[in-house]
Amino acid sequence: MSCLSFPPSVFVIGRDYEILLFAEQNGIFWLEIEGERYYPDNAGTLASELPYAKVRLPQTVLNGAKNYRVCYRKTIERKAYFSKIGEVETEEYAFRPLTKTRDIHLYHIADVHYAFAVGKKTATFFGDDLDLLVVNGDIGEVETEQNYKEVARFVGEITGGSLPVLFVRGNHDTRGHLAEKFTDYFPAEGKNTYFTFEVGPLCGVVLDCGEDKPDNHREYGGGYGGAPVYNGTNAFEPYRRRETAWLANVRLPQDKIPLAVCHICPVQTTRHPGDPFDIERDVYTAWNAELERLGIRLMLCGHVHLAYLLMPGDPASLLPHNYPVVVGSATFKGQTDLVGAAITINPEGATVLFTDAAHNVKERFELTF
Numbered sequence: 001m002s003c004l005s006f007p008p009s010v011f012v013i014g015r016d017y018e019i020l021l022f023a024e025q026n027g028i029f030w031l032e033i034e035g036e037r038y039y040p041d042n043a044g045t046l047a048s049e050l051p052y053a054k055v056r057l058p059q060t061v062l063n064g065a066k067n068y069r070v071c072y073r074k075t076i077e078r079k080a081y082f083s084k085i086g087e088v089e090t091e092e093y094a095f096r097p098l099t100k101t102r103d104i105h106l107y108h109i110a111d112v113h114y115a116f117a118v119g120k121k122t123a124t125f126f127g128d129d130l131d132l133l134v135v136n137g138d139i140g141e142v143e144t145e146q147n148y149k150e151v152a153r154f155v156g157e158i159t160g161g162s163l164p165v166l167f168v169r170g171n172h173d174t175r176g177h178l179a180e181k182f183t184d185y186f187p188a189e190g191k192n193t194y195f196t197f198e199v200g201p202l203c204g205v206v207l208d209c210g211e212d213k214p215d216n217h218r219e220y221g222g223g224y225g226g227a228p229v230y231n232g233t234n235a236f237e238p239y240r241r242r243e244t245a246w247l248a249n250v251r252l253p254q255d256k257i258p259l260a261v262c263h264i265c266p267v268q269t270t271r272h273p274g275d276p277f278d279i280e281r282d283v284y285t286a287w288n289a290e291l292e293r294l295g296i297r298l299m300l301c302g303h304v305h306l307a308y309l310l311m312p313g314d315p316a317s318l319l320p321h322n323y324p325v326v327v328g329s330a331t332f333k334g335q336t337d338l339v340g341a342a343i344t345i346n347p348e349g350a351t352v353l354f355t356d357a358a359h360n361v362k363e364r365f366e367l368t369f
């Protein structure tokens, strides 16, 4: 029996991986790769009172080794002296880095909203030919530790711990009793859930709009009587502005294909202009200008529970943009089916298929970069 509850998630961030591990009981974790140990970054004290850990390491280390060993010791009693810690248990995982330069198979899934079984069927469209999984927000909500564990299980069971994953926060991942702990589990630069990434011949930026409504939004319908929805628990307006300043300083490598990934589409936060989700046009105008500067070839979004392409010049965009946007997650009543985007990327363009849980191709598009 494995010492882990399910396979790890290997998240891409910067030029590193962050590997998320879960066990059934509190313990200490580390990784071993080619004889070197990699520990969770915690100022030298290994956390022993948690059943999970996140370990960051350079991509080059794992890409070269192509396998890693997870090591775990169950906590019996942590004390100032002579702590009681269980024997070392280990589990080995193979890893297949993204080294292809053509026909890169990326699967984009978002808005699973707890429909994990359907989501897993949808996300396995490429089978063993998947190169990069993009999990673009709203997979669950985050009321409990168990919620985080379920999302980690979802990612780990699709990839088997053997493939890179781009994991992006959605607005529902900012809601709930334990929303504040998101960065303990999922990729972040410090506490920032926006970051650059490089993976194989791809690079880009992960952006995070936070919530889809203003921080002080009040709900007038449904008998809420104008009650403040977030009631002072969100400060996304300053967060987005900090993100704008960060984005202005981003430089991406010139020899890779630049992508942008964001749960909410900044250039079309809503399909109904003027509704409560039509926010921050000034901020998103600035974001768009930076994305144009970076030469983004393709943006990947979810959130509106629909699957469509938003091309440059489309009058449905709230802000003009010069790159195509794949809005790639359609859901259906009762989450009985889920459509994601199976994208095959080449330096000169991409093929985008919208596919369902039965792996039927619903629509097909060819994009030229």
Ligand SMILES: [Fe+2]
Pocket: 137, 138, 170, 171, 172, 263, 302, 303, 304
């Ligand atoms: Fe959403």
